[in-house]
Amino acid sequence: MTKQDFRIVGKSVKRADVIEKVTGEGKYTGDYHMPGMLYGKIKRAEIAHAKITRIDVSRALAYPGVKAVLTHRDVPRVLHYGSPHPRSASCTKDQYILDDRVRFWGEGVAAVAAISEEVADEALDLIDVEHEPLPGVYDIDTAQAPDAPQLHDVGPGGNLVIPPVRIERGDVERGFAEADLILEGEFEGGRPVPTYMEPNVCVADWDGSNKLTFWTSTQTSFMVRGALAEVLGLPLNKVRVLVDHMGGGFGAKQDLFQHEFLCALLAKQCRRPVKMEFTRRETFIAGRSRHPFRMWLKQGFRKDGTLVARDMKIIFESGAYGSHSPGVTNVGTASATSLYRCENVRLDGRAVYTNTPISGAYRGYGVVQTYYALDIQMDEAAERLGIDPVEMRLKNAVREGDIAPSGHPIVGCGLEACISHGADAFDWAGKRNNPNRSDPRNPAIRKGWGIGCEMHGSSAYPGIKEQGNATVKMNEDGSVTLLTGAAGLGTGAHTALAQIVAEELGVTFESVSVVHGDTDVVPWDIGAFASHTTYLVGSAAKIAAAELRERVLARAAELLQESAENLGLVDGIITVRGNPGQSITLVEAMGPTRGVPSEHLIASGSYTPTKSYSFAAHFVEVAVDTETGIIECRKVMPVHDVGKVIHPIAAQGQIEGGIQQGIGHTLTEDYVIDRTNGRSLNAGLVDYKMPLSMDMPDIETIILEAAPDPGGPWGAKGVGEDPIIAIGPAICNAVHDAIGVRFHHYPITPEDVLKGLKARREQP
Amino acid sequence: MTKQDFRIVGKSVKRADVIEKVTGEGKYTGDYHMPGMLYGKIKRAEIAHAKITRIDVSRALAYPGVKAVLTHRDVPRVLHYGSPHPRSASCTKDQYILDDRVRFWGEGVAAVAAISEEVADEALDLIDVEHEPLPGVYDIDTAQAPDAPQLHDVGPGGNLVIPPVRIERGDVERGFAEADLILEGEFEGGRPVPTYMEPNVCVADWDGSNKLTFWTSTQTSFMVRGALAEVLGLPLNKVRVLVDHMGGGFGAKQDLFQHEFLCALLAKQCRRPVKMEFTRRETFIAGRSRHPFRMWLKQGFRKDGTLVARDMKIIFESGAYGSHSPGVTNVGTASATSLYRCENVRLDGRAVYTNTPISGAYRGYGVVQTYYALDIQMDEAAERLGIDPVEMRLKNAVREGDIAPSGHPIVGCGLEACISHGADAFDWAGKRNNPNRSDPRNPAIRKGWGIGCEMHGSSAYPGIKEQGNATVKMNEDGSVTLLTGAAGLGTGAHTALAQIVAEELGVTFESVSVVHGDTDVVPWDIGAFASHTTYLVGSAAKIAAAELRERVLARAAELLQESAENLGLVDGIITVRGNPGQSITLVEAMGPTRGVPSEHLIASGSYTPTKSYSFAAHFVEVAVDTETGIIECRKVMPVHDVGKVIHPIAAQGQIEGGIQQGIGHTLTEDYVIDRTNGRSLNAGLVDYKMPLSMDMPDIETIILEAAPDPGGPWGAKGVGEDPIIAIGPAICNAVHDAIGVRFHHYPITPEDVLKGLKARREQP
Known part of the structure; x- marks a missing residue:
């Protein structure tokens, strides 16, 4: 298809959800209210590392309006990943729903369900927690010290979340030997948090058949379903996860959070729906941040600017639990094989536990940290070699056919x-x-100009396995419904998917609706992350739409007594090439006779991605x-x-x-x-x-x-x-x-x- | 498959919805409550036939709590079928949402939305209706009189709903000439109504994108979707019809009722959800009854009991509108070709309008009326010929290969x-x-014994076109979801469908869940009527399950390095014939690696039925x-x-x-x-x-x-x-x-x- 053929793709069509967004009519998880609904709150530790010796909930339980209190004694003692992300093999289950040990200041130690948020909040103060303090690990250096207190009994030990990720290509020593300039530096990054507009929120409700219905603001509804089922001991058809609109996630809402398990358990105990909603403060304390990091980077350059060797050690601070550290460490380390081409690289990536809040997934994870250092040192090299930074980058920029961080040619x-x-x-x-x-108005103000570069993969890191799925069904009037598990974080992903279906199928954009966010009804989905929804689910939707188009044209060919290859389908009109008068509408071709569609037009597409880079x-x-x-x-x-x-x-x-x-x-x-x-x-x-x-x-x-x-x-x-x-x-x-x-x-x-x-x- | 092979089919498994039914937890349409919801009520005519000359709603509109009042001036003037049943070609659109003419006592002439049912009810009394009475047609004879007042301008005229249905086979006159006994009689039936436990109820809600979400107690959600879309001028993807549990329907809930259109229109006008629920009284007045009928039947028999000629004229009373009269007339007439074999038949079936409540679909429609007469006259013949009634029936009973009412051999x-x-x-x-x-305790009481016979077709009347559809998807743990548009009237249809899927696929009954009753997500469905759900949708579900089974076994064959034909799948375990030790579970075969299912297991089945008779x-x-x-x-x-x-x-x-x-x-x-x-x-x-x-x-x-x-x-x-x-x-x-x-x-x-x-x- 040549560029000018596109009718819908490439156009900034009006998002279908724009009116409900601006009128406030769109339903976010926090908008769900049910008769008899209770409100859950979490009692948070006021110490960063301790053994809980006693929790007395009797005063809280006796408080009017309190319906249930859960402590570590009342919940299944099952270790889980915390992150329901597709796990690399080296990942370790290190979280309990509630533990008798506190590993970071603010960690939940008990949960209350009550008739109002206020009553639940008041009851939290009536829970008496006694603990025995443990020596704390508050930074990367302490974590790595030989005699450091250990946060976890599981995992590779030494406060490592996973065994170190080591990548070596070429001969680094020879590279440095060939270098005219060697730069060495330490880089560090802080702890930004994704301050999404919509704080984490969920509602849990159990029915009489022991089925859990769970509304939650998540990017990965099927992963949440899987983790809840695993930890609560339910088959997958007894957990239904729902998410409609979301007020952002930026990666952090891929995790399976402590409050989500607790909300489900409180609802089960009370036999009433329970809602749990984070305060803004809790989105910091119990949410997920980008991984703070420290990195040592040594690179060698020839006089002409050519990068010849790279030696890197990066340490990510995981906080109290592993969450996405395996992924961040793998991605952050592997990404340093690329961006600026270098034949000789030696990379060492680690993630360590500390008694601090949990680091998780956040937009550009791993890569943000690594490329910050690479691009600053590239600038330093340009300066030292007297080469323009743009020229320097053009000389070293990765090229078509180079080996990508995934290990495949780009x-x-x-x-x-x-x-x-x-x-x-x-x-x-x-x-x-x-x-x-x-x-000119203030000589104390100095202007400057800089450049930074990046590359980012979809489905493109070692060990990642992905799959995009979509189902498209056509109604009797030619309007179309796309069923997808892809979450809508607010990015407009569903609009893009609808455009793809409309374009491929040959109907108008307006005639495509999207059903999403209900694990019971939509195809399995890996989740909205890694910048892959349009690429991955879009490809699956295109496959499904193409199948429907083929079936429509086959039937139209019969009706028109033409060959299907000679037919076109645009905006719901089937035309015969070379015979404009012979067109028929989709309804005429597929529509009902005596109320029954000519055939059942439903098709599912599944796509296993290649590796793509932007x-x-x-x-x-x-x-x-x-x-x-x-x-x-x-x-x-x-x-x-x-x-x-x-x-x-x-x-x-x-x-x-x-x-x-x-x-x-x-x-x-x-x-x-x-x-x-x-x-x-x-x-x-x-x-x-x-x-x-x-x-x-x-x-x-x-x-x-x-x-x-x-x-x-x-x-x-x-x-x-x-x-x-x-x-x-x-x-x-x-x-x-x-x-x-x-x-x-x-x-x-x-x-x-x-x-x-x-x-x-x-x-x- | 031999009888003893069945594990699930043929067993009275426990219905999945049994707990929610008995605890009252199951959601019926009337259980839906939404913030800001209004309540709709209908002003009903107190005259059976009249021209409305004036409606003054000003006092009602001014009444505190009233949000909207609609009369015939405020609603789209579009003729519709009333019955969204797949229409025979001869069917006529004869209903307006609201008309300036009243055709039966109790017909709606205006609708009110208010903040409570009480306020809405009170406002009805403030609507002033003036009318000019028209001469009424209150029985079949008046309706057919040459100078009868005509109820409708549309249709074939003479108060006929459709042109007479005439069927003739063989030579009736010759048959009677050969007969030793000729019986002739007139038969009549009253007006039973399906007194389902759940009165008709619906809730309408529009969103900012002009999409209508419509909960309603219906057997035919896709037909309701189609009719609402057509009359309200919306594409099908802008109408979502939902129905979860139903408290019965018995056929009558196939219609698209006046209150359903009005509920949608009131909600649109108010921009708030509106609920409309019939009182029990309204289920009579504005519901649907079986067609009252009168039938003339003349049959000839030989001395040995052999039936040789049948001449029949049947007239169904349609009431004020056509509704299902085309279907009832066709089915009721065609059914008289059969049950008791007869080579010479001459049948004439009609439906006529009268100024009475609307007759509609009700369990066994047409056939109940016809076979009542056939079987009583068969008994009379037995008595007159001195033959035992059982012998008489065995002699005349229809047999394999005889021509069914559908025109096909049985x-x-x-x-x-x-x-x-x-x-x-x-x-x-x-x-x-x-x-x-x-x-013995009361000699005034006399005992007697009788026999009656019947046959009934699924998908089995002339001109009927059907299609069953189902989608089955398997979760990563081998649990399964069946998506079907088939309504659950309370009959246990979903249980039967789940049994079929479990049996065919090779999983346990408990691992199959059913998603239904949401036109946005389930495959197109014709509706639950004509005794066909298990037959029609069950066949489609079996096709879809068989496809999944094949895909599972193909993959298992790869893993086990066996041929797929040599594998069995029972209760979620894949076994190798002749090698019991080599079994693997469904999860092992299909389950996730690194969180991703081995392949996307979703399959849709579509079934175009043959004709079947019970x-x-x-x-x-x-x-x-x-x-x-x-x-x-x-x-x-x-x-x-x-x-x-x-x-x-x-x-x-x-x-x-x-x-x-x-x-x-x-x-x-x-x-x-x-x-x-x-x-x-x-x-x-x-x-x-x-x-x-x-x-x-x-x-x-x-x-x-x-x-x-x-x-x-x-x-x-x-x-x-x-x-x-x-x-x-x-x-x-x-x-x-x-x-x-x-x-x-x-x-x-x-x-x-x-x-x-x-x-x-x-x-x-």
Whole structure:
């Protein structure tokens, strides 16, 4: 199909759910209310590491309106993953629903169901917990010390979540021997949290046949179903997980949370529906953050800029439990095989337990951390070698056919195109060579420009197995329903899927409805993560739509006495090539006679993905106030290769949102844990600083359909995670361009800037 | 598959919904409550035939709590069928949602939505309706008179609903010429109504995208969807019809009722959910009854009992609108081609409009009326020819290969088997030859024994087109979900379907769940009627399950390195023939690796039925009190051939329920309309007399698997309607046996008995 043939794909059609979103009519999990519903609350530990010696719930149970209290004595003692993500083989089950041991400050130790949230909250204070403190592990160094207190009895030991991930290619020592310049540095990243608008919330209800119906704000409804069934000892057809609208997830809502198990158990005990909803504070304490990390990176370059060796050790801080650490460690380590091509790499990735809140999945996991370091050191090398940063990147950028982090050759590589196109569009050379870098209104403000690059895979890491499924059924009037398990986090994924079905089948966009978010009725789905929904489920939906189209045309061919190959189907009209007068409508071809459809038009598609990569280069202008230390990100030009774009405005929205979050990570966002006792210091949006709309830069998004992936629908690739990756190093590099100070960490605070400037002034 | 191989089919497994039924937890449409929900009520005409000259709703609209009032001026003026049943070609659209003309007493003329049922009810009294009376048509004779007032402008005219149905086979005149005995009689039937426990109820809710979600107690959710979409001008993917549990329907809940359109329109106008629920009184006035009928029947017999000619004219009273009259007339007429074989038949069937409540679909429609007359006249012939009634029936009973009412040869005819087996089991000869017929405690009470026969088709009338569909998906743990559009009227149909899936697929009954009653997610379904769900949808489910089984065994064959033909799958265990140690479980074969199922196991089956017939002979003992005229039905032995029985207790339940309703029809039930003005005289369960449990006879059900149908799952045939058909003539014939009085009508009241006895005594 040539470009001009698209009627629906590639157009920014109006989202079907737009009215219910703006009117507040759309149902989020928190909107579910049922007669007799109770409210659950969790008693949280006020110590980071301890053995519980006694819990007395008698006062709480006696409190009027309290219907049930659960402690570790009352719940199944089954170890589970916490993360229901498809597990790498090395993953360890390390969580109990409730344990007699506390591993982080704020961990749940008991749960209450009561007639109102207020009564439940009041009852929490009536639960008496006594404990015996244990020595705490509050940072990566302590965790790795030979005599460190051990958080878990399971796993490989030494506070490691999984055995170290080690990747070696080529001959690193020989590479360094060939290098003209060797750079070595330590990099660190803080603890940003995905501050989704909708706090975690779930509602559990059991019926008389012992079936659990469970509404929850999750990206992975089938994984939640599986984990609940496993831990509660139910067959999968006795657990129904439902999710309609979601107010964001950003990866963190892939986990199976403690409150979800407790909500189900409270509802079972009370034989009444129970709702549990996090406060904003709980989304910090009991939610999931990006993994804090520390990384040692040594790279060797030839004079001409060619990267010849890379040696890397990265340690991710998992917090009290494993959650997504296996995935983050694998992805974060494997990703360092690529982006900038390097024949000789030696990588060591680890994740360690500490007595801090749980790190989990968050947009661009692993990659954000690794590529932050790679791209800053690339900039340093350019500076040291006197090569323009853009030239430096073009020289080293990964290319078509190079081995991707997945171990497969890359098919569809648009990185060079993004860098080159962006450098021109941004006027990189003109800006960087501009000698006037001071703000005319305030000479203390210095401007700078930077570049960062990224690549991100869908279904593209070693050991990952994926499968996309979709069912399409056509009604008697030619309107169509797509059934999919893919969650709608708010990204517009369902709109893109409907576009794909409409385009492939040959009906209008409006005639396609989407049913989703009910594990009882939709096909199995792996979950919405890894930027893969459009790519993976879109491909499955396209397969199903193609089958229906074929069946429709076969029948139309009979009716019209034409060969099916000679027929077209566009906007619900079947036409005969070369005979425009002979067209018939879908209803005429497929519609009912005596109330019965001509045949039952339902088709299911299943897709096992290849590996696909998306690419981007971000160009950034910053203004650094040398008096206050405040960094203002003024302009961003993100240039993305996402293959075929299904819905331009939605893709642009993803990119802009990623940039906003990336700015937050890089400049202001850090969930701070007191490293002496594990207490949260800023669990709330007053003290945890996200960029607001007034903090947003001008963003001029450029989407290139540079390198379509043959595995995606019409070459579409992922876009969800990409935009959060390159923005960080681009800002950091621009700050260096502005004030000559090189930072190796995020967030870069005003205090850091002032300290950096002071140190630079004091340099000999 | 031989009989002993069945593990699940043929067993009375415990219904999955039994606990929610008995605890009251199961959700019926009336159990749906939504925030902001309004309540709708209908203003009903107090005249049977009139032109509305003025409706003033201003006082109602001003009444506190009233949110909307609709009259014929406010609703789309679109003619519709009323019955969303697959239409025969001759069917006429004759209903408006609201019209400026009233055609029966109690017809809705306006609708109110208010904050409570009470307020809505009060507002009805504030609607002022003025009308100009029109001459009324209150009976069949008036309707057919040449100068009769015409109820409708559409249709063939002469108050006919459809053109007369005429069937002629052989040479009737020659048949009569060959006859030794010619009988001629007039038969009549009253107006029984299906007094389902759950009055009609619906809830309508529109979302911001102009999509209507519609919960309603219906047997035909896809037909409701289609009719709502057509009349409201919506595509089918903008109408979602939902029905979970139902408290019965018995055929009547196939219609698309006036209140359903009005509920949808009120909700649209108010932008709030609206519920409308019939009072018991409204289920009479605005519900659907069996068609009252009058029939002239002339048959000729040879001396040896052989039936040689049949001439019949039947007129069904449709009431004010057509509804199912086309189907009833076709079925009621065509059915008279069969049951008792006759080479020479001439049949004329008609339906006429009258200004009375609407007749609709009701269990055994058309056939109940026709076979009542056939079987009574057969009894008369036996008496006149001095042949035992059982012998008479055996001589004339339709046989394998005879032409069925559908026009096709009968495959699977068990009628002779039912008659013969029953005569033995009932000790027919012994009872009938017993000279002592008086009750020992009350000599005024006389006992008698009678027989009635029936046949009933699934998917088996001329012009009927059917299609069964089902989707089966397997979860990663081997549990299974069946998605079906088949409604669950309370019959246990979903249990039977789950049994079929479990048996065919090779899993336990408990591992199969059923999802139904949501047009957005389940495959298209024709509706639950015509006794066809197990036969039609069961066949489709079996096809889908067989496909899954094949895919499971293909994969297991790979894993076990065996040929698939050599594998068995029973209760979720895959075994190798001749190698018992090598078995693997379904989970081992299909289950997830790294969280992802080995393949996506979903399959859809579609089945276009052949024609199938079920058969029965009912043997009855009655006791007639010659002083009070009360007929007591004391014992019934129903002998049914339903092919392969899927769930014996459910089948028996159908039979017992049918007998209870049949006793009501024959002896006590009649919804009486004043033939001078069209007013209802007994719209309620105080004055309309159903048999209660204490009125039930001893029933000894015998189910023969005499003649399996090759088109049904393992030979299963329908059973839903059969039991209501033969019980009526069997009672009537037994009454004659007891007191020597022959009745040609139902219900046979005590007054009728006393009159009949008096007439007999006064006979010369």
